[in-house]
Amino acid sequence: MVIVVGKKGIKLPFVGKDKFADLMKAGLGYDRVTRTFYIQSLDYADRLKATLSEIFKDDIVFAQICLICGKVFPCNECEFFNDCKSNDYPSYCICKSCIEKPKLFNLYADKSKKFIGYR
Amino acid sequence: MSSSYSTAVMWVEKYRPQTLDEVINHEQIVESLKGFLKNPATMPHLLFAGPPGNGKTSVALCLAKELLGSNWRNYTLELNASDERGIQMVRERIKTFARHITGGIGGIPFSLIILDESDQMTAEAQTALRRIMESFSRTSRFILICNYIGKIIEPIQSRCAIFRFSPLKREDVEAYLKRIAKNEGVHVTDTGIEAIVDECNGDLRRAINTLQAASTLSKTVDKKVVLQVVGKAKGEEIREMLKKALKGDFLGSRELMYELMVNYGLSGSDIIRQLHAEVFNLKLPPQAQLELISTIGEYDFRITEGANEDIQLSALIAQIARLSMREGWGKLV
């Protein structure tokens, strides 16, 4: 399993011009400074996943980052996996241990404030 | 029997062979494997195929011990395909394991990865498994264990040395049970042994567990005690489920299905397998049994293809109910 952390710092093996174009079309962006890829858009998330899968010759799972504790985890560990309409694209979420914490909403609101740059 | 397991409470573990020489049956296989012990570098990936409970895991563990020495546990990874949620988990576990192990050091030729129930993996997962095997073959060897070799994709078969474990002979199972009984001070009658062997379908593990359970019920294990154990172990639910379906009580049957899946933790495939066995316990004409088996067989396939086991099983119940209604089997059960 290759975990691709959403957003930045994705290192890919050398890809030819065609594959590069495919990747750009599928929503990847390239940062010339760090020489890594990042996910620009998830409009074509499935295509992106399939293209990356071909490149890595491997299965791709996108990483989720727990907003509360910062843990990185894949979607399929979550009890809501089958019912989540937004599953398996790289994003922020709540990991299975944090879900059981009391006053979850307040925890979330606190962390969210910092994250989004609210005051 | 060696003493290292003598504190084990479960007899299946207490009497598991500890060396290749202790393995009964499978003499040819043991001979071939001993050849690898002389020159481990020549050992390819291995594929053990055969019915459940006839020694495949034991042989794999013995091989691990004799190849890897007293610290074999540190260099062996045991996995079950059904325990891991998908091939990605399997790969992760192997990667984590391989990261800490370097084969080829200190007399250890390679690390061993024993993957049981390989035939329960889908073809796609097996394709990914093949890639995994390739990427780790420098430092590890895989021992794949399966029941149905036909379910293993060809690219994997061609990369393994295949060992077919034939079903255990009745006499061997009986002798094994008698030896355990003697050691444990259990008095078991001939009819008792016979009953156990009849019920276990060549699965030595089940046979030993049956014997052990029976021994806790009564000092003397005879046919009656064995049937008691088997009856309790199997439970009436499967038979009831089938009966209700045959009588056209779809909802009643489906409710039992959920009870089995939820309270007893049985998988859809388990239930189908047991339904298959139950068909022959009911007093139905052979033609009826044949049609039922055929329908059950079709859904055995569907369940591996589908996403929801409860939907597939319910569909099966509906087909059985309809068949039975058309043919009038309901009155016979």
Add this chain to the structure above:
Amino acid sequence: MTTVNSLSQQAVMWVEKYRPQTLDEVIGNEEAKAMLISWLKNWKPGSKPALLYGPPGIGKTTLVHALAKTFSYDLIETNASDIRTAEKILHVAGHAAFEDSLLQHFLGFKGTIILFDEVDGIHGREDAGGLEAIIKIITQAKVPIILTANDVSDPKFRELKNQCLSIQFFRVRPPLIMALLERICEMENVKYEKEALKILAKVSGGDVRSAINDLQAIYERSGKITIEDVKVLSPRDREITIQKALEELFLSDDIERVKRILNEVNVDYEIFLQAIHDNLPYQYKNLEDLASAYDKLSMADIFLGRMKRTQNWSLLKYVIEEMSMGVNLSRKGKYTPIGFKFPPSKLILMARTKLTREVLDKISSLIGKQCHVSRQRAIRDFIPFLRVIFENNPAEAKKFASWFNFTEDLSSYLSGKSRGFIKK
């Protein structure tokens, strides 16, 4: 929006009462929120407008309101169901768009944001150049402009997208919805079971609005939110209710209608599949029809399985065809409509039996480790025999419990003292 405090508690809708007022109260879409805030903070004349797009019910409009309030912006809003023609838009938004709002600056307001809500609701002819007018305004405006839309994949929106900073929104994930429902329960002093809230979160399909409405509907019917209470949700005012959808799917003679059912009902197709499976035997009482319909449902599920394993989403149409048309066409008999159960029993069952399943899981894991078998095999080949021992010989059972490291609850399960069986 303020709460209406002249009405009784009963009449206040929770979706209104708990509408997020500040940005941190809007759940989900963290990155989108961050982008939007950053856009507004750095906004100056000449900046691109922001286009927020994504499914309905997830809080885009609410977010913009909260944003304006938080950063002290005045908000002018025009909506798809509202003013549509070019002139009207210019008229409403024009003044603010083209004039500096000195007075507003004076009064402490940073300025005005113009919100074009649901721009993809604009249709060609009646809205006489509505889209063009919008593009004209947003390229000339001197104030921040935000647009929202559900689906901008249509090529006609390409020009609009080019002119905007596009920010994608996704359906809110169940854990967050559950957290929100929990908070509402706490603030309303409602007794609840966490597992019940999880079911509501699962069934919501990422639509925050409907999740809160479901919660309130159940509270009003039962006074509390337990797993039992969640069993039957009253019909909700969506485009078409689930009751109606199931009824049409099972009983309609109009096959074209049946084909489109899933597009019109706001339910996730996998949940709908479970709902059909759940209710089928109650509706098609004839075994012939039941078996035929189930054969189709089985096919739908097979396509679903293949689709998920191979990630080949083009198979979805077969899933939907089999579960809708396939089931419907299996009907040969005449039936009267029944009241349908929703959410699907399976979700309820899973919630109720979570403890049992965890116990089984633990037991089979411990057995697996000691005896070199998988959990499945432990369940099949060990647990039935251990149950015999634990039920009949507690003295012996102790030895096994000790060797396997069973805790008290696990031994209880095996001896039958606590099994939490589903009632017959």
